[in-house]
Amino acid sequence: MSCLGISIYPEHSTPEKDKEYISLAAKYGFSRIFTCLLSVTKPAAEIKAEFKDVIEHANRLGFEVIVDVAPRVFKDLGITYDDLSFFSEIGAAGIRLDEGFNGSVEAMMTFNPAGLLIEVNASNPGMYLNNIFSYEPDKSKLIACHNFYPQKYSGLGFDLFYKCSKNLKDLGMRVAAFVSSQTEGTYGPWPVNEGLCTLEMHRELPIDAQARHLFATGVVDDVIIANAYASEEEMAALAKVQPAKLTFGIELEITDLSDVEQEILYDFNHFVRGDLSDYMARSTMPRVIYKEASIPARNTRDLHRGDIIMVNEDYGQYKGEVHIVLQDMPNDGRKNVIGHIPIYEHVLLDYVTPWKKFSFMK
Structure with missing residues:
Protein backbone atom coordinates (compact mmCIF):
# COMPACT_ATOMS: atom_id res chain seq x y z
CA MET A 1 0.00 0.00 0.00
CA SER A 2 1.41 3.39 -1.01
CA CYS A 3 1.81 6.23 1.45
CA LEU A 4 2.95 9.85 1.70
CA GLY A 5 5.66 11.22 3.95
CA ILE A 6 7.35 14.37 5.19
CA SER A 7 10.85 15.17 6.44
CA ILE A 8 11.93 16.96 9.61
CA TYR A 9 15.35 18.25 10.63
CA PRO A 10 15.27 18.95 14.39
CA GLU A 11 18.74 20.51 14.44
CA HIS A 12 17.45 23.33 12.21
CA SER A 13 14.08 23.85 13.89
CA THR A 14 12.28 23.64 17.21
CA PRO A 15 10.25 20.78 18.68
CA GLU A 16 7.15 22.99 18.65
CA LYS A 17 7.43 23.75 14.93
CA ASP A 18 8.18 20.13 14.04
CA LYS A 19 5.21 18.86 16.06
CA GLU A 20 2.93 21.40 14.43
CA TYR A 21 4.14 20.28 10.99
CA ILE A 22 3.67 16.62 11.86
CA SER A 23 0.13 17.28 13.07
CA LEU A 24 -0.67 19.12 9.83
CA ALA A 25 0.66 16.21 7.78
CA ALA A 26 -1.47 13.79 9.81
CA LYS A 27 -4.53 15.86 8.93
CA TYR A 28 -3.91 15.08 5.24
CA GLY A 29 -3.27 11.38 5.74
CA PHE A 30 0.53 11.34 5.66
CA SER A 31 2.07 8.41 7.53
CA ARG A 32 5.86 8.42 7.03
CA ILE A 33 8.61 10.66 8.37
CA PHE A 34 12.21 10.88 7.21
CA THR A 35 14.67 12.47 9.58
CA CYS A 36 18.44 12.69 9.50
CA LEU A 37 21.36 12.22 11.88
CA LEU A 38 24.04 12.79 9.23
CA SER A 39 24.23 16.54 9.86
CA VAL A 40 23.72 16.46 13.65
CA THR A 41 26.81 17.26 15.76
CA LYS A 42 25.41 17.36 19.31
CA PRO A 43 26.29 14.88 22.08
CA ALA A 44 24.44 11.55 22.03
CA ALA A 45 22.37 12.26 25.17
CA GLU A 46 21.17 15.59 23.80
CA ILE A 47 20.33 14.08 20.42
CA LYS A 48 18.40 11.28 22.07
CA ALA A 49 16.31 13.66 24.17
CA GLU A 50 15.45 16.00 21.28
CA PHE A 51 14.60 13.29 18.75
CA LYS A 52 12.66 11.18 21.25
CA ASP A 53 10.39 14.09 22.14
CA VAL A 54 9.41 14.78 18.53
CA ILE A 55 9.23 11.13 17.47
CA GLU A 56 6.91 10.27 20.36
CA HIS A 57 4.51 12.93 19.07
CA ALA A 58 4.73 11.42 15.59
CA ASN A 59 4.15 7.90 16.88
CA ARG A 60 1.01 8.99 18.70
CA LEU A 61 -0.34 10.17 15.35
CA GLY A 62 0.48 6.87 13.65
CA PHE A 63 3.64 7.84 11.76
CA GLU A 64 6.46 5.50 10.82
CA VAL A 65 9.73 7.35 11.48
CA ILE A 66 12.94 6.34 9.67
CA VAL A 67 16.26 7.90 10.74
CA ASP A 68 19.02 8.43 8.17
CA VAL A 69 22.45 7.21 9.36
CA ALA A 70 25.87 6.21 8.03
CA PRO A 71 28.95 4.40 9.45
CA ARG A 72 30.28 7.74 10.75
CA VAL A 73 27.10 8.26 12.80
CA PHE A 74 27.51 4.85 14.42
CA LYS A 75 31.07 5.76 15.36
CA ASP A 76 30.22 9.26 16.65
CA LEU A 77 27.35 8.01 18.82
CA GLY A 78 29.07 4.87 20.03
CA ILE A 79 26.52 2.58 18.38
CA THR A 80 27.45 -0.91 17.25
CA TYR A 81 25.84 -2.80 14.40
CA ASP A 82 24.64 -5.57 16.72
CA ASP A 83 23.04 -3.16 19.21
CA LEU A 84 20.58 -0.73 17.64
CA SER A 85 18.81 0.05 20.91
CA PHE A 86 19.64 3.78 20.56
CA PHE A 87 17.15 4.00 17.69
CA SER A 88 14.41 1.99 19.34
CA GLU A 89 14.81 4.11 22.50
CA ILE A 90 14.08 7.31 20.56
CA GLY A 91 10.99 5.67 19.07
CA ALA A 92 12.18 5.19 15.49
CA ALA A 93 10.58 2.49 13.37
CA GLY A 94 13.80 1.97 11.45
CA ILE A 95 17.08 3.33 10.16
CA ARG A 96 18.11 4.29 6.65
CA LEU A 97 21.67 3.37 5.69
CA ASP A 98 22.82 6.26 3.53
CA GLU A 99 26.10 4.40 3.00
CA GLY A 100 26.36 0.64 2.82
CA PHE A 101 28.47 -1.82 4.71
CA ASN A 102 29.51 -5.23 3.41
CA GLY A 103 26.18 -6.97 2.84
CA SER A 104 26.60 -9.33 5.77
CA VAL A 105 26.19 -6.48 8.27
CA GLU A 106 22.98 -5.23 6.65
CA ALA A 107 21.55 -8.75 6.56
CA MET A 108 22.35 -9.32 10.24
CA MET A 109 20.79 -5.95 11.18
CA THR A 110 17.42 -7.13 9.87
CA PHE A 111 17.33 -9.59 12.80
CA ASN A 112 17.67 -6.85 15.45
CA PRO A 113 15.65 -7.69 18.60
CA ALA A 114 13.63 -4.45 18.45
CA GLY A 115 12.31 -5.32 14.99
CA LEU A 116 13.59 -2.09 13.43
CA LEU A 117 13.23 -1.73 9.68
CA ILE A 118 16.52 -1.54 7.80
CA GLU A 119 16.22 0.80 4.85
CA VAL A 120 18.93 0.67 2.20
CA ASN A 121 19.90 3.36 -0.29
CA ALA A 122 17.89 2.71 -3.45
CA SER A 123 20.01 5.02 -5.64
CA ASN A 124 22.59 2.30 -6.20
CA PRO A 125 22.92 0.67 -9.63
CA GLY A 126 25.46 -2.01 -8.66
CA MET A 127 25.18 -5.45 -7.08
CA TYR A 128 24.84 -4.04 -3.55
CA LEU A 129 21.31 -5.31 -2.96
CA ASN A 130 22.02 -8.68 -4.49
CA ASN A 131 24.99 -8.98 -2.13
CA ILE A 132 22.76 -8.30 0.90
CA PHE A 133 20.26 -10.91 -0.30
CA SER A 134 23.06 -13.45 -0.65
CA TYR A 135 23.45 -13.27 3.15
CA GLU A 136 19.81 -14.25 3.74
CA PRO A 137 18.32 -11.17 5.45
CA ASP A 138 14.88 -11.06 7.04
CA LYS A 139 13.19 -9.69 3.92
CA SER A 140 10.19 -8.46 5.89
CA LYS A 141 12.48 -5.93 7.63
CA LEU A 142 14.31 -4.72 4.52
CA ILE A 143 13.03 -1.68 2.60
CA ALA A 144 14.63 0.90 0.28
CA CYS A 145 14.64 4.66 -0.20
CA HIS A 146 16.29 6.79 -2.86
CA ASN A 147 18.54 9.78 -2.20
CA PHE A 148 17.57 13.41 -2.63
CA TYR A 149 19.93 15.90 -4.25
CA PRO A 150 20.26 19.48 -2.90
CA GLN A 151 22.62 20.57 -5.71
CA LYS A 152 20.92 21.58 -8.94
CA TYR A 153 21.55 19.25 -11.90
CA SER A 154 22.87 16.49 -9.60
CA GLY A 155 19.63 14.50 -9.32
CA LEU A 156 19.13 11.09 -10.87
CA GLY A 157 18.35 10.69 -14.54
CA PHE A 158 15.18 8.76 -15.21
CA ASP A 159 16.76 5.68 -16.80
CA LEU A 160 19.08 5.04 -13.85
CA PHE A 161 16.29 5.75 -11.39
CA TYR A 162 14.01 3.25 -13.10
CA LYS A 163 16.73 0.59 -13.38
CA CYS A 164 17.54 0.81 -9.67
CA SER A 165 13.90 0.89 -8.60
CA LYS A 166 12.83 -1.96 -10.88
CA ASN A 167 15.60 -4.16 -9.50
CA LEU A 168 14.36 -3.49 -5.97
CA LYS A 169 10.74 -4.18 -6.88
CA ASP A 170 11.78 -7.42 -8.57
CA LEU A 171 13.36 -8.41 -5.24
CA GLY A 172 10.01 -7.76 -3.56
CA MET A 173 11.06 -4.60 -1.75
CA ARG A 174 9.09 -1.51 -0.79
CA VAL A 175 10.62 1.57 -2.46
CA ALA A 176 10.42 5.25 -1.50
CA ALA A 177 11.54 8.37 -3.37
CA PHE A 178 11.61 12.09 -2.64
CA VAL A 179 9.79 15.09 -4.08
CA SER A 180 10.60 18.73 -3.47
CA SER A 181 8.34 21.40 -2.01
CA GLN A 182 8.33 24.62 -4.03
CA THR A 183 7.52 26.71 -0.95
CA GLU A 184 9.95 29.57 -0.44
CA GLY A 185 12.16 29.24 2.63
CA THR A 186 12.21 25.46 2.84
CA TYR A 187 15.40 23.70 3.92
CA GLY A 188 17.05 20.32 4.26
CA PRO A 189 19.92 18.92 6.33
CA TRP A 190 22.66 20.87 4.55
CA PRO A 191 23.32 24.58 3.80
CA VAL A 192 22.98 23.99 0.04
CA ASN A 193 19.31 23.77 -0.89
CA GLU A 194 18.34 24.23 -4.52
CA GLY A 195 15.36 21.94 -4.16
CA LEU A 196 15.45 18.43 -2.73
CA CYS A 197 14.26 15.78 -5.16
CA THR A 198 15.28 12.33 -6.33
CA LEU A 199 14.75 12.91 -10.06
CA GLU A 200 16.44 15.94 -11.59
CA MET A 201 13.57 16.35 -14.05
CA HIS A 202 11.26 17.08 -11.07
CA ARG A 203 13.23 19.94 -9.51
CA GLU A 204 11.09 22.83 -10.78
CA LEU A 205 7.73 21.04 -11.08
CA PRO A 206 4.64 21.40 -8.89
CA ILE A 207 4.88 18.90 -6.06
CA ASP A 208 1.78 16.91 -7.03
CA ALA A 209 3.08 16.50 -10.61
CA GLN A 210 6.29 15.03 -9.18
CA ALA A 211 4.33 12.55 -7.09
CA ARG A 212 1.93 11.61 -9.89
CA HIS A 213 4.91 10.75 -12.10
CA LEU A 214 6.64 8.67 -9.41
CA PHE A 215 3.49 6.66 -8.74
CA ALA A 216 2.82 6.24 -12.47
CA THR A 217 6.16 4.48 -12.97
CA GLY A 218 4.90 1.55 -10.92
CA VAL A 219 8.27 1.20 -9.16
CA VAL A 220 7.68 3.59 -6.23
CA ASP A 221 5.47 2.79 -3.25
CA ASP A 222 6.03 5.79 -0.97
CA VAL A 223 6.57 9.46 -1.82
CA ILE A 224 8.25 11.71 0.75
CA ILE A 225 8.58 15.50 0.74
CA ALA A 226 12.30 16.03 1.30
CA ASN A 227 12.41 19.67 2.38
CA ALA A 228 10.67 21.32 5.31
CA TYR A 229 8.26 22.89 5.59
CA ALA A 230 5.94 22.19 2.68
CA SER A 231 2.83 24.36 2.54
CA GLU A 232 -0.60 23.14 3.53
CA GLU A 233 -1.71 23.70 -0.08
CA GLU A 234 1.00 21.30 -1.27
CA MET A 235 -0.01 18.70 1.30
CA ALA A 236 -3.63 19.00 0.22
CA ALA A 237 -2.62 18.54 -3.43
CA LEU A 238 -0.61 15.42 -2.61
CA ALA A 239 -3.45 14.02 -0.53
CA LYS A 240 -5.66 14.06 -3.65
CA VAL A 241 -3.22 11.95 -5.68
CA GLN A 242 -4.45 8.41 -6.29
CA PRO A 243 -1.35 6.22 -6.76
CA ALA A 244 -3.09 3.58 -8.87
CA LYS A 245 -4.75 6.07 -11.24
CA LEU A 246 -3.24 8.34 -13.89
CA THR A 247 -4.26 11.87 -13.00
CA PHE A 248 -3.63 14.68 -15.48
CA GLY A 249 -3.61 18.41 -15.11
CA ILE A 250 -5.51 20.21 -17.84
Whole structure:
Protein backbone atom coordinates (compact mmCIF):
# COMPACT_ATOMS: atom_id res chain seq x y z
CA MET A 1 0.00 0.00 0.00
CA SER A 2 1.41 3.39 -1.01
CA CYS A 3 1.81 6.23 1.45
CA LEU A 4 2.95 9.85 1.70
CA GLY A 5 5.66 11.22 3.95
CA ILE A 6 7.35 14.37 5.19
CA SER A 7 10.85 15.17 6.44
CA ILE A 8 11.93 16.96 9.61
CA TYR A 9 15.35 18.25 10.63
CA PRO A 10 15.27 18.95 14.39
CA GLU A 11 18.74 20.51 14.44
CA HIS A 12 17.45 23.33 12.21
CA SER A 13 14.08 23.85 13.89
CA THR A 14 12.28 23.64 17.21
CA PRO A 15 10.25 20.78 18.68
CA GLU A 16 7.15 22.99 18.65
CA LYS A 17 7.43 23.75 14.93
CA ASP A 18 8.18 20.13 14.04
CA LYS A 19 5.21 18.86 16.06
CA GLU A 20 2.93 21.40 14.43
CA TYR A 21 4.14 20.28 10.99
CA ILE A 22 3.67 16.62 11.86
CA SER A 23 0.13 17.28 13.07
CA LEU A 24 -0.67 19.12 9.83
CA ALA A 25 0.66 16.21 7.78
CA ALA A 26 -1.47 13.79 9.81
CA LYS A 27 -4.53 15.86 8.93
CA TYR A 28 -3.91 15.08 5.24
CA GLY A 29 -3.27 11.38 5.74
CA PHE A 30 0.53 11.34 5.66
CA SER A 31 2.07 8.41 7.53
CA ARG A 32 5.86 8.42 7.03
CA ILE A 33 8.61 10.66 8.37
CA PHE A 34 12.21 10.88 7.21
CA THR A 35 14.67 12.47 9.58
CA CYS A 36 18.44 12.69 9.50
CA LEU A 37 21.36 12.22 11.88
CA LEU A 38 24.04 12.79 9.23
CA SER A 39 24.23 16.54 9.86
CA VAL A 40 23.72 16.46 13.65
CA THR A 41 26.81 17.26 15.76
CA LYS A 42 25.41 17.36 19.31
CA PRO A 43 26.29 14.88 22.08
CA ALA A 44 24.44 11.55 22.03
CA ALA A 45 22.37 12.26 25.17
CA GLU A 46 21.17 15.59 23.80
CA ILE A 47 20.33 14.08 20.42
CA LYS A 48 18.40 11.28 22.07
CA ALA A 49 16.31 13.66 24.17
CA GLU A 50 15.45 16.00 21.28
CA PHE A 51 14.60 13.29 18.75
CA LYS A 52 12.66 11.18 21.25
CA ASP A 53 10.39 14.09 22.14
CA VAL A 54 9.41 14.78 18.53
CA ILE A 55 9.23 11.13 17.47
CA GLU A 56 6.91 10.27 20.36
CA HIS A 57 4.51 12.93 19.07
CA ALA A 58 4.73 11.42 15.59
CA ASN A 59 4.15 7.90 16.88
CA ARG A 60 1.01 8.99 18.70
CA LEU A 61 -0.34 10.17 15.35
CA GLY A 62 0.48 6.87 13.65
CA PHE A 63 3.64 7.84 11.76
CA GLU A 64 6.46 5.50 10.82
CA VAL A 65 9.73 7.35 11.48
CA ILE A 66 12.94 6.34 9.67
CA VAL A 67 16.26 7.90 10.74
CA ASP A 68 19.02 8.43 8.17
CA VAL A 69 22.45 7.21 9.36
CA ALA A 70 25.87 6.21 8.03
CA PRO A 71 28.95 4.40 9.45
CA ARG A 72 30.28 7.74 10.75
CA VAL A 73 27.10 8.26 12.80
CA PHE A 74 27.51 4.85 14.42
CA LYS A 75 31.07 5.76 15.36
CA ASP A 76 30.22 9.26 16.65
CA LEU A 77 27.35 8.01 18.82
CA GLY A 78 29.07 4.87 20.03
CA ILE A 79 26.52 2.58 18.38
CA THR A 80 27.45 -0.91 17.25
CA TYR A 81 25.84 -2.80 14.40
CA ASP A 82 24.64 -5.57 16.72
CA ASP A 83 23.04 -3.16 19.21
CA LEU A 84 20.58 -0.73 17.64
CA SER A 85 18.81 0.05 20.91
CA PHE A 86 19.64 3.78 20.56
CA PHE A 87 17.15 4.00 17.69
CA SER A 88 14.41 1.99 19.34
CA GLU A 89 14.81 4.11 22.50
CA ILE A 90 14.08 7.31 20.56
CA GLY A 91 10.99 5.67 19.07
CA ALA A 92 12.18 5.19 15.49
CA ALA A 93 10.58 2.49 13.37
CA GLY A 94 13.80 1.97 11.45
CA ILE A 95 17.08 3.33 10.16
CA ARG A 96 18.11 4.29 6.65
CA LEU A 97 21.67 3.37 5.69
CA ASP A 98 22.82 6.26 3.53
CA GLU A 99 26.10 4.40 3.00
CA GLY A 100 26.36 0.64 2.82
CA PHE A 101 28.47 -1.82 4.71
CA ASN A 102 29.51 -5.23 3.41
CA GLY A 103 26.18 -6.97 2.84
CA SER A 104 26.60 -9.33 5.77
CA VAL A 105 26.19 -6.48 8.27
CA GLU A 106 22.98 -5.23 6.65
CA ALA A 107 21.55 -8.75 6.56
CA MET A 108 22.35 -9.32 10.24
CA MET A 109 20.79 -5.95 11.18
CA THR A 110 17.42 -7.13 9.87
CA PHE A 111 17.33 -9.59 12.80
CA ASN A 112 17.67 -6.85 15.45
CA PRO A 113 15.65 -7.69 18.60
CA ALA A 114 13.63 -4.45 18.45
CA GLY A 115 12.31 -5.32 14.99
CA LEU A 116 13.59 -2.09 13.43
CA LEU A 117 13.23 -1.73 9.68
CA ILE A 118 16.52 -1.54 7.80
CA GLU A 119 16.22 0.80 4.85
CA VAL A 120 18.93 0.67 2.20
CA ASN A 121 19.90 3.36 -0.29
CA ALA A 122 17.89 2.71 -3.45
CA SER A 123 20.01 5.02 -5.64
CA ASN A 124 22.59 2.30 -6.20
CA PRO A 125 22.92 0.67 -9.63
CA GLY A 126 25.46 -2.01 -8.66
CA MET A 127 25.18 -5.45 -7.08
CA TYR A 128 24.84 -4.04 -3.55
CA LEU A 129 21.31 -5.31 -2.96
CA ASN A 130 22.02 -8.68 -4.49
CA ASN A 131 24.99 -8.98 -2.13
CA ILE A 132 22.76 -8.30 0.90
CA PHE A 133 20.26 -10.91 -0.30
CA SER A 134 23.06 -13.45 -0.65
CA TYR A 135 23.45 -13.27 3.15
CA GLU A 136 19.81 -14.25 3.74
CA PRO A 137 18.32 -11.17 5.45
CA ASP A 138 14.88 -11.06 7.04
CA LYS A 139 13.19 -9.69 3.92
CA SER A 140 10.19 -8.46 5.89
CA LYS A 141 12.48 -5.93 7.63
CA LEU A 142 14.31 -4.72 4.52
CA ILE A 143 13.03 -1.68 2.60
CA ALA A 144 14.63 0.90 0.28
CA CYS A 145 14.64 4.66 -0.20
CA HIS A 146 16.29 6.79 -2.86
CA ASN A 147 18.54 9.78 -2.20
CA PHE A 148 17.57 13.41 -2.63
CA TYR A 149 19.93 15.90 -4.25
CA PRO A 150 20.26 19.48 -2.90
CA GLN A 151 22.62 20.57 -5.71
CA LYS A 152 20.92 21.58 -8.94
CA TYR A 153 21.55 19.25 -11.90
CA SER A 154 22.87 16.49 -9.60
CA GLY A 155 19.63 14.50 -9.32
CA LEU A 156 19.13 11.09 -10.87
CA GLY A 157 18.35 10.69 -14.54
CA PHE A 158 15.18 8.76 -15.21
CA ASP A 159 16.76 5.68 -16.80
CA LEU A 160 19.08 5.04 -13.85
CA PHE A 161 16.29 5.75 -11.39
CA TYR A 162 14.01 3.25 -13.10
CA LYS A 163 16.73 0.59 -13.38
CA CYS A 164 17.54 0.81 -9.67
CA SER A 165 13.90 0.89 -8.60
CA LYS A 166 12.83 -1.96 -10.88
CA ASN A 167 15.60 -4.16 -9.50
CA LEU A 168 14.36 -3.49 -5.97
CA LYS A 169 10.74 -4.18 -6.88
CA ASP A 170 11.78 -7.42 -8.57
CA LEU A 171 13.36 -8.41 -5.24
CA GLY A 172 10.01 -7.76 -3.56
CA MET A 173 11.06 -4.60 -1.75
CA ARG A 174 9.09 -1.51 -0.79
CA VAL A 175 10.62 1.57 -2.46
CA ALA A 176 10.42 5.25 -1.50
CA ALA A 177 11.54 8.37 -3.37
CA PHE A 178 11.61 12.09 -2.64
CA VAL A 179 9.79 15.09 -4.08
CA SER A 180 10.60 18.73 -3.47
CA SER A 181 8.34 21.40 -2.01
CA GLN A 182 8.33 24.62 -4.03
CA THR A 183 7.52 26.71 -0.95
CA GLU A 184 9.95 29.57 -0.44
CA GLY A 185 12.16 29.24 2.63
CA THR A 186 12.21 25.46 2.84
CA TYR A 187 15.40 23.70 3.92
CA GLY A 188 17.05 20.32 4.26
CA PRO A 189 19.92 18.92 6.33
CA TRP A 190 22.66 20.87 4.55
CA PRO A 191 23.32 24.58 3.80
CA VAL A 192 22.98 23.99 0.04
CA ASN A 193 19.31 23.77 -0.89
CA GLU A 194 18.34 24.23 -4.52
CA GLY A 195 15.36 21.94 -4.16
CA LEU A 196 15.45 18.43 -2.73
CA CYS A 197 14.26 15.78 -5.16
CA THR A 198 15.28 12.33 -6.33
CA LEU A 199 14.75 12.91 -10.06
CA GLU A 200 16.44 15.94 -11.59
CA MET A 201 13.57 16.35 -14.05
CA HIS A 202 11.26 17.08 -11.07
CA ARG A 203 13.23 19.94 -9.51
CA GLU A 204 11.09 22.83 -10.78
CA LEU A 205 7.73 21.04 -11.08
CA PRO A 206 4.64 21.40 -8.89
CA ILE A 207 4.88 18.90 -6.06
CA ASP A 208 1.78 16.91 -7.03
CA ALA A 209 3.08 16.50 -10.61
CA GLN A 210 6.29 15.03 -9.18
CA ALA A 211 4.33 12.55 -7.09
CA ARG A 212 1.93 11.61 -9.89
CA HIS A 213 4.91 10.75 -12.10
CA LEU A 214 6.64 8.67 -9.41
CA PHE A 215 3.49 6.66 -8.74
CA ALA A 216 2.82 6.24 -12.47
CA THR A 217 6.16 4.48 -12.97
CA GLY A 218 4.90 1.55 -10.92
CA VAL A 219 8.27 1.20 -9.16
CA VAL A 220 7.68 3.59 -6.23
CA ASP A 221 5.47 2.79 -3.25
CA ASP A 222 6.03 5.79 -0.97
CA VAL A 223 6.57 9.46 -1.82
CA ILE A 224 8.25 11.71 0.75
CA ILE A 225 8.58 15.50 0.74
CA ALA A 226 12.30 16.03 1.30
CA ASN A 227 12.41 19.67 2.38
CA ALA A 228 10.67 21.32 5.31
CA TYR A 229 8.26 22.89 5.59
CA ALA A 230 5.94 22.19 2.68
CA SER A 231 2.83 24.36 2.54
CA GLU A 232 -0.60 23.14 3.53
CA GLU A 233 -1.71 23.70 -0.08
CA GLU A 234 1.00 21.30 -1.27
CA MET A 235 -0.01 18.70 1.30
CA ALA A 236 -3.63 19.00 0.22
CA ALA A 237 -2.62 18.54 -3.43
CA LEU A 238 -0.61 15.42 -2.61
CA ALA A 239 -3.45 14.02 -0.53
CA LYS A 240 -5.66 14.06 -3.65
CA VAL A 241 -3.22 11.95 -5.68
CA GLN A 242 -4.45 8.41 -6.29
CA PRO A 243 -1.35 6.22 -6.76
CA ALA A 244 -3.09 3.58 -8.87
CA LYS A 245 -4.75 6.07 -11.24
CA LEU A 246 -3.24 8.34 -13.89
CA THR A 247 -4.26 11.87 -13.00
CA PHE A 248 -3.63 14.68 -15.48
CA GLY A 249 -3.61 18.41 -15.11
CA ILE A 250 -5.51 20.21 -17.84
CA GLU A 251 -5.11 23.69 -19.28
CA LEU A 252 -8.60 24.50 -20.50
CA GLU A 253 -9.21 26.00 -23.93
CA ILE A 254 -12.98 25.95 -23.46
CA THR A 255 -13.49 27.79 -20.19
CA ASP A 256 -17.30 27.90 -20.23
CA LEU A 257 -17.93 24.17 -20.05
CA SER A 258 -21.55 23.17 -19.62
CA ASP A 259 -22.62 21.21 -16.54
CA VAL A 260 -22.75 18.05 -18.64
CA GLU A 261 -19.27 18.63 -20.07
CA GLN A 262 -17.88 19.22 -16.57
CA GLU A 263 -19.53 16.06 -15.26
CA ILE A 264 -18.07 14.01 -18.09
CA LEU A 265 -14.62 15.52 -17.77
CA TYR A 266 -14.14 15.64 -14.01
CA ASP A 267 -16.63 13.28 -12.37
CA PHE A 268 -16.73 10.29 -14.68
CA ASN A 269 -14.70 7.16 -13.86
CA HIS A 270 -12.61 7.10 -17.02
CA PHE A 271 -10.64 4.11 -18.26
CA VAL A 272 -8.71 3.46 -21.45
CA ARG A 273 -10.36 1.02 -23.82
CA GLY A 274 -8.53 -2.28 -24.04
CA ASP A 275 -8.07 -1.95 -27.81
CA LEU A 276 -5.77 1.07 -27.44
CA SER A 277 -5.02 3.03 -30.62
CA ASP A 278 -1.62 4.55 -31.44
CA TYR A 279 -3.38 7.88 -31.97
CA MET A 280 -5.60 8.26 -28.93
CA ALA A 281 -6.72 6.75 -25.65
CA ARG A 282 -10.52 6.53 -25.60
CA SER A 283 -12.90 6.67 -22.65
CA THR A 284 -16.04 5.44 -24.33
CA MET A 285 -18.59 4.82 -21.57
CA PRO A 286 -19.69 8.49 -21.30
CA ARG A 287 -21.33 8.12 -24.72
CA VAL A 288 -23.68 5.56 -23.15
CA ILE A 289 -24.52 7.53 -20.02
CA TYR A 290 -24.88 10.89 -21.80
CA LYS A 291 -26.36 9.76 -25.12
CA GLU A 292 -29.26 12.22 -24.74
CA ALA A 293 -27.09 15.20 -23.76
CA SER A 294 -26.31 18.17 -26.00
CA ILE A 295 -22.61 18.62 -26.86
CA PRO A 296 -22.43 21.12 -29.73
CA ALA A 297 -19.31 21.52 -31.87
CA ARG A 298 -16.77 24.16 -30.80
CA ASN A 299 -12.99 24.63 -30.75
CA THR A 300 -12.43 21.97 -33.39
CA ARG A 301 -8.83 22.82 -34.30
CA ASP A 302 -6.41 20.08 -35.41
CA LEU A 303 -5.21 17.71 -32.72
CA HIS A 304 -1.80 17.45 -31.06
CA ARG A 305 -0.22 15.09 -28.57
CA GLY A 306 -1.55 15.85 -25.10
CA ASP A 307 -4.86 17.35 -26.22
CA ILE A 308 -8.00 16.40 -24.32
CA ILE A 309 -11.02 16.14 -26.61
CA MET A 310 -14.71 15.43 -26.23
CA VAL A 311 -16.58 14.04 -29.21
CA ASN A 312 -19.43 16.38 -30.17
CA GLU A 313 -22.93 15.60 -31.41
CA ASP A 314 -21.92 15.70 -35.07
CA TYR A 315 -20.27 12.28 -34.59
CA GLY A 316 -23.51 10.38 -34.00
CA GLN A 317 -23.30 7.52 -31.50
CA TYR A 318 -19.74 8.49 -30.46
CA LYS A 319 -20.92 11.74 -28.87
CA GLY A 320 -19.58 12.17 -25.33
CA GLU A 321 -16.43 10.07 -25.66
CA VAL A 322 -13.32 11.59 -24.07
CA HIS A 323 -9.99 11.08 -25.81
CA ILE A 324 -6.39 11.76 -24.84
CA VAL A 325 -4.49 12.47 -28.05
CA LEU A 326 -1.24 10.49 -28.37
CA GLN A 327 -0.23 11.52 -31.91
CA ASP A 328 -0.95 14.59 -34.02
CA MET A 329 -3.86 14.22 -36.42
CA PRO A 330 -6.38 16.35 -38.31
CA ASN A 331 -9.78 17.24 -36.86
CA ASP A 332 -12.76 17.06 -39.18
CA GLY A 333 -14.88 19.21 -36.84
CA ARG A 334 -16.45 16.41 -34.80
CA LYS A 335 -14.08 16.58 -31.84
CA ASN A 336 -14.05 19.50 -29.38
CA VAL A 337 -10.64 20.34 -27.94
CA ILE A 338 -11.50 20.88 -24.27
CA GLY A 339 -7.90 21.67 -23.40
CA HIS A 340 -4.46 20.13 -23.23
CA ILE A 341 -2.18 18.45 -20.72
CA PRO A 342 0.69 20.76 -19.60
CA ILE A 343 3.93 20.03 -21.45
CA TYR A 344 5.74 19.02 -18.24
CA GLU A 345 3.13 16.31 -17.71
CA HIS A 346 3.53 14.75 -21.16
CA VAL A 347 5.80 12.17 -19.54
CA LEU A 348 2.63 10.69 -18.02
CA LEU A 349 1.41 9.81 -21.51
CA ASP A 350 4.03 7.05 -21.54
CA TYR A 351 1.92 5.24 -18.93
CA VAL A 352 -1.34 5.28 -20.89
CA THR A 353 -2.03 1.57 -21.29
CA PRO A 354 -5.10 -0.59 -22.04
CA TRP A 355 -7.69 -0.50 -19.23
CA LYS A 356 -5.72 2.13 -17.27
CA LYS A 357 -7.95 4.29 -15.07
CA PHE A 358 -7.48 8.06 -15.40
CA SER A 359 -8.92 11.39 -14.32
CA PHE A 360 -8.38 15.13 -14.69
CA MET A 361 -7.64 17.69 -12.00
CA LYS A 362 -9.88 20.71 -11.72
